[in-house]
Amino acid sequence: MSEITQKPKRTVRFQTPERPPSLFHTLTDEFLIQVGKLLLPGDPLPIPSFRPHFENPKHPFENRLRYNDYLAFRETCHRVSYLSKPVKGNLEIEIKNKESFARWLKAPQDVLSRVTRLRLNFTLETTANCPLQQVHETAWAAFISLLERLPNLLELYLAATPFCWHGKHGQTLMFELPDSTESFPSIISFANETKCRGCAEHLTTLFYCMPKLKHVKCTSQDSVSQDDLMEDPYDIFCNLDNRRFVESIETLYLKYWDLSTFDSMQVQELNRGAPNLKKLVYSSHKIEQPYTLRQRARVEALSHPTNGQWIFLTTGDPDEDRTIFHGQLPDFADLWSPLRNMEEIDLGIILNIPQYTTKPQIPSGPTRNAQPDQISAESSFRVNVVGHEIYRAKYEQAMIAATKYLKTRWGTLKKVFWWEDRDKRTDSPTRDYLRWSANIVEQEEASENPIVQILIEGPERMDHSFTWSDDGSVYPEVEDPVDQRSPRS
Numbered sequence: 001m002s003e004i005t006q007k008p009k010r011t012v013r014f015q016t017p018e019r020p021p022s023l024f025h026t027l028t029d030e031f032l033i034q035v036g037k038l039l040l041p042g043d044p045l046p047i048p049s050f051r052p053h054f055e056n057p058k059h060p061f062e063n064r065l066r067y068n069d070y071l072a073f074r075e076t077c078h079r080v081s082y083l084s085k086p087v088k089g090n091l092e093i094e095i096k097n098k099e100s101f102a103r104w105l106k107a108p109q110d111v112l113s114r115v116t117r118l119r120l121n122f123t124l125e126t127t128a129n130c131p132l133q134q135v136h137e138t139a140w141a142a143f144i145s146l147l148e149r150l151p152n153l154l155e156l157y158l159a160a161t162p163f164c165w166h167g168k169h170g171q172t173l174m175f176e177l178p179d180s181t182e183s184f185p186s187i188i189s190f191a192n193e194t195k196c197r198g199c200a201e202h203l204t205t206l207f208y209c210m211p212k213l214k215h216v217k218c219t220s221q222d223s224v225s226q227d228d229l230m231e232d233p234y235d236i237f238c239n240l241d242n243r244r245f246v247e248s249i250e251t252l253y254l255k256y257w258d259l260s261t262f263d264s265m266q267v268q269e270l271n272r273g274a275p276n277l278k279k280l281v282y283s284s285h286k287i288e289q290p291y292t293l294r295q296r297a298r299v300e301a302l303s304h305p306t307n308g309q310w311i312f313l314t315t316g317d318p319d320e321d322r323t324i325f326h327g328q329l330p331d332f333a334d335l336w337s338p339l340r341n342m343e344e345i346d347l348g349i350i351l352n353i354p355q356y357t358t359k360p361q362i363p364s365g366p367t368r369n370a371q372p373d374q375i376s377a378e379s380s381f382r383v384n385v386v387g388h389e390i391y392r393a394k395y396e397q398a399m400i401a402a403t404k405y406l407k408t409r410w411g412t413l414k415k416v417f418w419w420e421d422r423d424k425r426t427d428s429p430t431r432d433y434l435r436w437s438a439n440i441v442e443q444e445e446a447s448e449n450p451i452v453q454i455l456i457e458g459p460e461r462m463d464h465s466f467t468w469s470d471d472g473s474v475y476p477e478v479e480d481p482v483d484q485r486s487p488r489s
């Protein structure tokens with residue numbers, strides 16, 4: 001027998017062929033359809049989509065912006081365009097020039113029926129030979145007829161208008177409202193953000209024709225005229241012949257001017273005009289450039305030196321001689337508590353703890369010709385200079401205690417905002433703030449004495465560059481103005 005020598009087996013490895021790269025045309029239809037679906041915007045924008053006067057991020061208004069990725073994907077090639085359906089959803093449109101306005105006036109009804117959100121944002125240029133009144137009246141009539149052809153419009157913004165014309169005196173009432181108070185039954189959210197004082201005042205009354213209106217942003221009449229003797233912040237509610245239409249309002253963002261806005265009569269008017277308010281946000285701005293946010297209401301929080309208990313004094317801006325907003329915080333809560341549906345308030349109130357500071361204090365210098373014994377008195381301080389952490393802890397304690405005071409008297413509240421003056425400088429034309437929120441959490445809410453917990457969140461930085469607002473601050477263009485500074489005269 002011959003010996004068979006067995007050679008060790010050799011393993012042969014075959015190189016695995018490289019997978020060819022996936023090319024676009026090799027992707028399956030199902031895959032492309034799925035990609036298209038993922039590029040569609042998620043939830044619809046919330047309503048209201050407008051923000052308070054002191055929050056001014058860029059508003060991605062046109063729905064096309066939200067569909068940009070999807071539309072770009074559709075334009076990749078014929079196949080993708082065939083597989084992904086054209087956008088047929090709701091339309092959110094911004095009219096930015098007269099050509100676009102003319103196109104929308106002629107749009108077919110099936111397209112108009114898809115419009116859910118509209119922003120009007122252009123003015124007509126005026127020329128010397130142009131019959132101004134006629135042009136602007138025509139634009140107003142055309143706009144009203146357009147609104148009447150939008151049966152599914154939910155939200156209306158007025159940013160700039162082609163019918164901004166106010167006669168010789170700037171305050172002429174130009175806008176005749178439609179006869180029916182039910183002309184725009186679908187609108188539930190309305191923001192009048194016009195810069196012109198005349199339009200800010202008159203156009204807000206459009207909401208008399210919106211029977212289901214829930215959310216409003218506007219400039220109060222006292223802010224437009226800055227004359228609390230002539231104008232009332234809540235005239236918009238009081239001049240109504242038929243109040244049932246504003247009773248539906250749940251949200252009000254109001255730019256106000258005078259601290260009489262907080263007075264008892266005005267609070268009663270607010271309660272009568274909008275008894276179902278759930279959310280109220282105030283802001284107050286300088287009416288001249290740079291239109292800085294200038295919150296006028298203040299609460300001075302003082303802690304007792306021995307037991308540490310807080311007391312709160314309401315007061316006005318120290319630079320202005322306004323004493324209407326004064327007293328103790330519980331009285332303020334009693335005054336406002338008849339608004340029985342209110343859940344969230346941001347009344348633009350600055351909370352201050354004057355006994356504490358983080359900055360070393362330099363006494364003010366003696367005044368010329370002061371008596372020598374006065375000088376030492378003026379230079380003395382009883383302010384505690386503390387570290388940043390202790391200051392924050394004290395400030396938080398004050399916010400919690402102030403919110404509890406309000407909650408005890410005004411039981412429906414769920415959220416209260418407080419403002420902190422960042423620099424406390426009065427010589428600067430601009431103001432920067434911090435905004436804090438106090439969330440009220442009730443355990444065993446149904447019981448008679450629920451345990452109330454206050455959770456502080458924030459702060460949000462509210463710098464002048466973000467918060468300034470010129471809504472309702474710009475004088476209207478008038479024919480042959482007598483005095484630019486005073487269109488009324």
Ligand SMILES: [Zn+2]
Nearest residue numbers: 164196198199
């Ligand atoms: Zn105007």
